[in-house]
Amino acid sequence: RKEVEQDPGPFNVPEGATVAFNCTYSNSASQSFFWYRQDCRKEPKLLMSVYSSGNEDGRFTAQLNRASQYISLLIRDSKLSDSATYLCVVRKSGGSYIPTFGRGTSLIVHP
Amino acid sequence: DVKVTQSSRYLVKRTGEKVFLECVQDMDHENMFWYRQDPGLGLRLIYFSYDVKMKEKGDIPEGYSVSREKKERFSLILESASTNQTSMYLCASRPGTGAFSNQPQHFGDGTRLSIL
Numbered sequence: 001r002k003e004v005e006q007d008p009g010p011f012n013v014p015e016g017a018t019v020a021f022n023c024t025y026s027n028s029a030s031q032s033f034f035w036y037r038q039d040c041r042k043e044p045k046l047l048m049s050v051y052s053s054g055n056e057d058g059r060f061t062a063q064l065n066r067a068s069q070y071i072s073l074l075i076r077d078s079k080l081s082d083s084a085t086y087l088c089v090v091r092k093s094g095g096s097y098i099p100t101f102g103r104g105t106s107l108i109v110h111p
Numbered sequence: 112d113v114k115v116t117q118s119s120r121y122l123v124k125r126t127g128e129k130v131f132l133e134c135v136q137d138m139d140h141e142n143m144f145w146y147r148q149d150p151g152l153g154l155r156l157i158y159f160s161y162d163v164k165m166k167e168k169g170d171i172p173e174g175y176s177v178s179r180e181k182k183e184r185f186s187l188i189l190e191s192a193s194t195n196q197t198s199m200y201l202c203a204s205r206p207g208t209g210a211f212s213n214q215p216q217h218f219g220d221g222t223r224l225s226i227l
Contacts, residue, residue: 032213043218103153
């Protein structure tokens, strides 16, 4: 099993839709979690950190489920500009300072 | 805002050349990273550094070396460029004291390197 797994998609949704992505991780000792957004031919940019209690930033909600070892990203009221690849990032505890990136989930929002 | 600057957006070099990719960050971050990103393979870590003159191999260090003489600068060196090193190279930095940082990484714009 890969350390961090994401459905590559693409997820094709109309404007205004609600869409959710999951990201599963294999190491139960994982400690830090993030979602990044990457536009085509650009660098990844931090979208949001993921906290144990879940957190929200405008239309974006991130949640962590430690029991099932996954994190999720929910996007409400999708905009055309949300079209991008969403990367999940997990960092283990116990002396590892190297984050592990998922390969990303592609989202296409169409009119 | 964190600024991570990579020296070139696009670079074309020839097989066998020694290639230098430079990365500078302006936020006094301890940790710096070099990745390459290829279609279908995601981000792969080449090398990282958690302090000046300190370096550690990532997942794919073969054919690369790095240099960190100053805290703000982390250089990636392709000793003898080969065509399979054609890729998008991304530098990142992260704040935090030493190795155990919970902070997210910030990326540079990337360098699209083509080896002919």
